[in-house]
Amino acid sequence: MSDFIELEYTIIDEKGKPKKVTKKIKKSDLDVEMTVNGKKIKRRLNIIKLETPSEKPNKKAKTTKK
């Protein structure tokens, strides 16, 4: 089992094309000591991919009949 978490993301390269890149993060780095409301706890952090809300289609502008 790998000691790393691979985060795959897309960048735009010099030619303007999308390129998939991977960033590795040590799993042990995610075992952090947090201070939550003054109390120290140990916790392994999750990582999720941010889902942005889908854009709603623009409503057609209302026209008034003259």
Add this chain to the structure above:
Amino acid sequence: MPAPFLTPISGRGRPDYSMSIQRSVSPTSILQSQIGLTVTATLPSLVYPFVYPFIVGIKYPSGEIPAGYPIIGYNVTVTGDTNADSVAGVQIYEDTDYYTDVIGTLFDTVFIKYAPKVAELHASRGFNIEKYAGKYLVVLFAHYSANPMTTMTLSVHGLIDIALSEQSLFKQTVGGGVNF
């Protein structure tokens, strides 16, 4: 001299000390309770669009707090100790397991803020979380910096502002399980 006839005063609101009336005013009781969460940790730098989720949950049994009463989260701040790109967000998730920290499916996004090259995000707009009863509120935060590890502080503030009638008050319905 005979002892004066005393009427026991009970109830809430302004007491009326006249002999014949026990209670002339029965106002609506307004309860305000602040909720707060502060998390400080040294975290690895991520890359967009990855974030750390932190479940702070609105897990009260639906129906316990009457519908229509505002439960407001009004401030989410993410502060980093380096001048890095940061993100702070609040999303609502379903099917989330608070105990195993498993995030379920996205239900709604309350807001997401990015702060390019600024280490502090300050979302002062309040949001009504009452409509998300039974679901989970997940605070998202991350920093995208050149430093491999950065100490961040996440703080969430909220206000439970519930106006209940006296009858409801006796049922102790207030604050039911808003777990921070």
